[in-house]
Amino acid sequence: MKSKSVRSRKQSGYQRLNGVLKGILEEIRPTAEEIAALNEYSNELMGRLRKVVPRNVEIILAGSVARGTQIRGTSDIDIFMLFPKGIAEREMERKAIELAKKVVHRSHGESFVINYAEHPYLKLISEKFGVKADIVPAFKIRDSSEMATAVDRTQLHNQFVMASLSETQKDHVRLLKYILREHNIYGAEARVRGFSGYLCELLVHTFGDITKTLEFFASVKRPCLVEPLSRGVSTAESAKEASQHFKSNFVVIDPTDPDRNVAASVSEESLFRASMVSYRIIKEQSLKAISRYGFSDDDSYRRLESIEKATGLKIYTLKIRLPKISDDTLWPQIVKLSGQMVHFLESYSFKPVITLQEMDGGDGVIAFFMDRQSSSIELVRGPPGFMHEDAVVFYKKHVNKDMDNVSFDGERIFALEEARYKTPEEAIRAALNSKSFRFPSYLKKKSTVLYSKEIPEGCAKLVYRAYIRKMTI
Amino acid sequence: MKSKSVRSRKQSGYQRLNGVLKGILEEIRPTAEEIAALNEYSNELMGRLRKVVPRNVEIILAGSVARGTQIRGTSDIDIFMLFPKGIAEREMERKAIELAKKVVHRSHGESFVINYAEHPYLKLISEKFGVKADIVPAFKIRDSSEMATAVDRTQLHNQFVMASLSETQKDHVRLLKYILREHNIYGAEARVRGFSGYLCELLVHTFGDITKTLEFFASVKRPCLVEPLSRGVSTAESAKEASQHFKSNFVVIDPTDPDRNVAASVSEESLFRASMVSYRIIKEQSLKAISRYGFSDDDSYRRLESIEKATGLKIYTLKIRLPKISDDTLWPQIVKLSGQMVHFLESYSFKPVITLQEMDGGDGVIAFFMDRQSSSIELVRGPPGFMHEDAVVFYKKHVNKDMDNVSFDGERIFALEEARYKTPEEAIRAALNSKSFRFPSYLKKKSTVLYSKEIPEGCAKLVYRAYIRKMTI
Numbered sequence: 001m002k003s004k005s006v007r008s009r010k011q012s013g014y015q016r017l018n019g020v021l022k023g024i025l026e027e028i029r030p031t032a033e034e035i036a037a038l039n040e041y042s043n044e045l046m047g048r049l050r051k052v053v054p055r056n057v058e059i060i061l062a063g064s065v066a067r068g069t070q071i072r073g074t075s076d077i078d079i080f081m082l083f084p085k086g087i088a089e090r091e092m093e094r095k096a097i098e099l100a101k102k103v104v105h106r107s108h109g110e111s112f113v114i115n116y117a118e119h120p121y122l123k124l125i126s127e128k129f130g131v132k133a134d135i136v137p138a139f140k141i142r143d144s145s146e147m148a149t150a151v152d153r154t155q156l157h158n159q160f161v162m163a164s165l166s167e168t169q170k171d172h173v174r175l176l177k178y179i180l181r182e183h184n185i186y187g188a189e190a191r192v193r194g195f196s197g198y199l200c201e202l203l204v205h206t207f208g209d210i211t212k213t214l215e216f217f218a219s220v221k222r223p224c225l226v227e228p229l230s231r232g233v234s235t236a237e238s239a240k241e242a243s244q245h246f247k248s249n250f251v252v253i254d255p256t257d258p259d260r261n262v263a264a265s266v267s268e269e270s271l272f273r274a275s276m277v278s279y280r281i282i283k284e285q286s287l288k289a290i291s292r293y294g295f296s297d298d299d300s301y302r303r304l305e306s307i308e309k310a311t312g313l314k315i316y317t318l319k320i321r322l323p324k325i326s327d328d329t330l331w332p333q334i335v336k337l338s339g340q341m342v343h344f345l346e347s348y349s350f351k352p353v354i355t356l357q358e359m360d361g362g363d364g365v366i367a368f369f370m371d372r373q374s375s376s377i378e379l380v381r382g383p384p385g386f387m388h389e390d391a392v393v394f395y396k397k398h399v400n401k402d403m404d405n406v407s408f409d410g411e412r413i414f415a416l417e418e419a420r421y422k423t424p425e426e427a428i429r430a431a432l433n434s435k436s437f438r439f440p441s442y443l444k445k446k447s448t449v450l451y452s453k454e455i456p457e458g459c460a461k462l463v464y465r466a467y468i469r470k471m472t473i
Numbered sequence: 474m475k476s477k478s479v480r481s482r483k484q485s486g487y488q489r490l491n492g493v494l495k496g497i498l499e500e501i502r503p504t505a506e507e508i509a510a511l512n513e514y515s516n517e518l519m520g521r522l523r524k525v526v527p528r529n530v531e532i533i534l535a536g537s538v539a540r541g542t543q544i545r546g547t548s549d550i551d552i553f554m555l556f557p558k559g560i561a562e563r564e565m566e567r568k569a570i571e572l573a574k575k576v577v578h579r580s581h582g583e584s585f586v587i588n589y590a591e592h593p594y595l596k597l598i599s600e601k602f603g604v605k606a607d608i609v610p611a612f613k614i615r616d617s618s619e620m621a622t623a624v625d626r627t628q629l630h631n632q633f634v635m636a637s638l639s640e641t642q643k644d645h646v647r648l649l650k651y652i653l654r655e656h657n658i659y660g661a662e663a664r665v666r667g668f669s670g671y672l673c674e675l676l677v678h679t680f681g682d683i684t685k686t687l688e689f690f691a692s693v694k695r696p697c698l699v700e701p702l703s704r705g706v707s708t709a710e711s712a713k714e715a716s717q718h719f720k721s722n723f724v725v726i727d728p729t730d731p732d733r734n735v736a737a738s739v740s741e742e743s744l745f746r747a748s749m750v751s752y753r754i755i756k757e758q759s760l761k762a763i764s765r766y767g768f769s770d771d772d773s774y775r776r777l778e779s780i781e782k783a784t785g786l787k788i789y790t791l792k793i794r795l796p797k798i799s800d801d802t803l804w805p806q807i808v809k810l811s812g813q814m815v816h817f818l819e820s821y822s823f824k825p826v827i828t829l830q831e832m833d834g835g836d837g838v839i840a841f842f843m844d845r846q847s848s849s850i851e852l853v854r855g856p857p858g859f860m861h862e863d864a865v866v867f868y869k870k871h872v873n874k875d876m877d878n879v880s881f882d883g884e885r886i887f888a889l890e891e892a893r894y895k896t897p898e899e900a901i902r903a904a905l906n907s908k909s910f911r912f913p914s915y916l917k918k919k920s921t922v923l924y925s926k927e928i929p930e931g932c933a934k935l936v937y938r939a940y941i942r943k944m945t946i
Binding site for chain 1: 826850862876877883
């Protein structure tokens with residue numbers, strides 16, 4: 001009796017939240033016209049495809065449009081061409097692109113690019129419908145044991161979601177995606193490291209509805225194991241084991257493949273953010289708790305200036321012209337370069353307070369927000385005090401009797417010398433000019449520019465966007 | 474045949490060095506008059522003591538004067554009063570001081586202070602002879618098994634050295650002490666952490682002469698075990714064992730007590746310095762390699778100014794009025810306070826490039842040489858991102874929507890805030906004013922003054938002396 005009354009009190013306790021969520025849903029559920037148009041266009045594309053592919057290739061609609069979990073105005077169409085197993089992978093890829101190209105009607109204002117994920121795929125862009133359609137090849141499989149590449153899994157995910165989620169739950173998936181997107185943690189791609197659409201679908205399925213999913217996040221503890229098939233959640237021994245097995249503190253088992261963690265791409269920070277925002281939504285039950293306050297990146301340059309003014313920090317921005325390779329390949333390289341540069345700066349006593357990365361429109365930016373603008377002196381460390389000859393060589397090389405500048409620091413001989421780089425700018429330029437400072441592959445030193453004062457507006461936009469993404473909760 | 478010719482070539486190779494050392498010896502060996510005067514005065518003091526002590530208390534001369542290893546003009550007299558075992562320690566101490574006081578002839582221009590080591594002892598100061606005589610009580614023992622306190626050991630050391638060292642070797646001890654003193658690593662006291670007189674005696678005894686002792690240092694490797702009784706040196710397995718047993722990488726076994734490491738007080742840095750100077754002496758065989766260039770601390774203030782100018786560093790000096798307690802008690806406390814302050818400064822992003830300590834004339838100083846003079850911003854770390862309620866409380870407390878200043882650093886929530894302390898001076902003053910920043914016992918906050926611009930000359934002297942000690946090899 002008691003637990004029942006607590007439960008009903010709690011349920012009624014979400015009345016306000018439910019109202020707010022209902023309001024949001026009105027905004028984000030695709031309109032009947034949008035769905036009709038999407039259906040019409042995807043059916044037409046699939047029709048075109050079916051005409052050109054051999055009979056043993058199956059054409060299916062996948063992704064959120066197929067599953068009915070898409071958000072208004074943002075949906076791309078995912079069409080899969082399922083080839084029979086047995087054909088060689090490379091041959092299948094070659095054939096698939098050749099076939100896909102045939103369905104692009106340039107005369108209808110359609111264009112395409114070839115992108116590279118596990119397989120190359122064709123992204124068709126329709127000016128008229130304002131949508132993009134990914135035409136992706138995969139092998140047809142019945143279960144994960146037959147899987148050749150990760151792309152093949154999508155058809156299984158499709159089947160699971162369509163069989164498992166009610167229409168109401170699909171709306172709740174939309175709400176969850178919306179909330180996560182507001183906080184920049186929707187999407188599994190390398191630069192977001194957040195929650196994929198499929199993960200959102202599995203969570204709503206597991207917990208039943210959006211509020212129970214938010215409650216889960218609001219109180220999540222690590223390690224955590226979620227099992228959608230049995231709708232089970234554990235933070236006990238089994239979670240520890242799963243955490244060790246999957247090398248992750250947050251494991252959501254793929255119902256179509258028990259050896260896959262659907263949450264593998266969720267970063268610690270993304271989980272923190274999801275937890276924090278869920279906690280606030282539950283407590284405050286307000287639109288304010290759900291939405292991040294909007295920001296415009298129109299006057300990014302001025303905004304960055306005012307951040308510099310308010311904080312006393314100075315922003316050093318590297319702009320790198322990017323080759324045309326997929327974001328998922330480039331992003332880790334930008335992050336790596338950023339780390340290399342931080343390491344270099346730190347070794348000359350310039351430690352950035354914040355480091356940001358962003359990329360868009362063919363440009364990557366890395367921004368260092370520096371508290372410290374100058375350094376006069378450097379501690380040059382020599383060999384261990386006992387390397388006898390080496391220590392003497394170091395001593396003779398560095399000693400400056402006018403300054404009395406050589407000593408031992410308990411482990412090594414060291415010398416106090418004029419700082420090699422007096423400002424962060426000098427240090428960054430030195431790295432750009434040094435042969436021993438090597439950029440990660442795909443990123444070109446020659447195409448890299450350092451801005452320390454006047455940042456071009458386009459560059460400022462990327463930096464400000466990254467700042468807002470990082471520095472707000 | 475071959476090894477003999479190598480040996481003789483090597484010996485003749487030291488001709489130049491031997492000449493230099495001979496020259497130094499002329500300067501540092503006490504003159505016949507000095508020895509006569511010391512003998513006369515110490516005999517007189519011993520005579521006075523013998524008249525007042527009971528018949529079962531033995532009076533002996535100890536220290537370098539007794540052993541004939543003292544350096545010209547620097548010798549203090551060490552007189553031990555050896556009490557029979559059986560009397561209670563406190564009673565012995567009380568009686569000893571009472572008796573020692575009786576022999577101070579104020580009318581002869583003698584005065585005294587009571588110092589505290591393991592026992593209290595009387596330091597007699599003779600204006601006329603320009604010497605000090607320590608009158609130290611101990612128990613009479615025959616070997617280390619009978620020892621009650623470390624002071625008792627001195628009589629055994631006396632016996633060993635007098636029985637083992639030749640007159641030439643005593644001169645070589647003088648040379649070794651001189652060299653180490655030039656480089657500020659002579660003396661086992663806490664603020665030097667160098668080589669005691671007894672350790673010098675043991676090393677010359679073990680290696681035979683000064684050049685072989687320098688050769689040993691020049692090629693010393695750790696761990697190292699020196700056994701004076703067998704004149705053995707090892708860097709192999711036995712050295713590893715000894716190093717573990719004595720928790721030290723440099724072990725010199727006391728021939729009067731196999732379970733004592735005479736080198737326990739030698740710091741890593743002191744050993745580095747000894748090694749480096751020895752290497753240079755052997756290689757260069759010059760006075761220049763032996764002596765540190767002289768420095769005067771007369772114009773210390775100006776010298777510090779020019780260091781500030783040459784390096785761009787700014788010096789912040791704490792002066793602490795010290796209570797009248799032995800240096801060996803106070804020094805570790807000054808070092809401890811210094812460490813506490815560095816830790817505090819570092820937590821507000823002011824990391825000193827060099828930190829120095831010195832004490833003299835009742836004042837202690839701690840100096841911080843700072844590269845960084847200002848900080849505008851601070852990263853305030855909050856609870857782990859998952860402490861739910863706590864993280865939200867932190868967020869609400871720190872969020873500043875004008876600045877967008879809260880985020881996660883992968884582990885915790887953090888906020889970017891105006892720096893609490895904008896300069897090293899503000900930070901140090903905050904520590905001095907904060908109740909939670911507690912000084913080590915004996916050091917009084919109230920008696921502590923911070924100088925950042927005009928350092929008083931007396932204070933500058935101590936800082937400059939410490940700088941020269943630390944920053945030259």
